[in-house]
Amino acid sequence: MIPLQRVPAPHRTQTLLQRWTTRVQNAGATTTAARAEWKKASAPKRHVKALLESMAHGAVRCMYCDDSRGTDIDHFQPLASAPLRAFVWENHLIACAWCNSNDKRERYPLAPNGTCLLIDPTVDDPADHLILRFTSCLYEGLTSKGRASIDVFGLNRPDLLDGRTRAFTTACLVIEGWHQRHLEGDPSAKEKAHALLESPFVDVVYSLTRLDPDIAETVLEARTLPALEAWRSVCGTTPTP
Known part of the structure; x- marks a missing residue:
């Protein structure tokens, strides 16, 4: 939610x-x-x-x-x-x-x-x-x-668990791709951010942006961490583009 x-x-x-x-x-x-x-x-x-x-x-x-x-x-x-x-x-x-x-x-x-x-x-x-x-x-x-x-x-019903699991993987990949484009000044970075924030299970993205940094280090890949930090600073912690 x-x-x-x-x-x-x-x-x-x-x-x-x-x-x-x-x-x-x-x-x-x-x-x-x-x-x-x-x-x-x-x-x-x-x-x-x-x-x-x-x-x-x-x-x-x-x-x-x-x-x-x-x-x-x-x-x-x-x-x-x-x-x-x-x-x-x-x-x-x-x-x-x-x-x-x-x-x-x-x-x-x-x-x-x-x-x-x-x-x-x-x-x-x-x-x-x-x-x-x-x-x-x-x-x-x-x-x-x-x-x-x-x-x-019914927030923990099996179909939602499967969907959130896939959404978590996708969100990490998209945030990494967004970060690379953002660093390069590529205007398509904004489109990637918008697409992610309009996708199903945006609650996963919302939770990612509010994840405690110490916990983030244990559940995210090393290359995702700087991308997530940049995402927080640019896109904030609310699920709106």
Whole structure:
């Protein structure tokens, strides 16, 4: 997962969403009412999906796994527990069908104090709660929120481990190639950086740039280290070109 910037919904969209929230209220403010209204809400869905796609990484990647294309509007807090948040803009994220329907579903774990135990990438920096171990490409939870998110979002499922393993190798090679071109003043260096930052599993690149230098020496090849340092100084530590 990577941090994402939520864009403000235009006034027209907010008005439309509020109108549909009123419909849920008038229908009884139940989960059944929310689902029925959401099913009919073609115009609000178009507005919300367009906004979410403008926020998503690369070719509209899933905001949870960062691999598959985001196709579904996910209610971060599910309708089962918050029917009146069905049309709240801040409660929407874009997810792939697998993450939305097979892993997360309607799970929404809470801490004893009632706060949510899932990472919202538009509110939280996932790096505060998760660390990617490059020796295994497994995510490890640094906090209770991180551990719950690994479970609910299925962040360590086998297909994602395989993808992150390949992405790690690719990222190192691309960063090395970018570095050489950068040193030569080759303008194509910028294109290489952009391509890497638009690729699937950009969370691997994000984690690389934030890797502790002492750990980097143990998991990266010697020729990758200076390239990564240059990348940090030029491209920063955020997953944006």
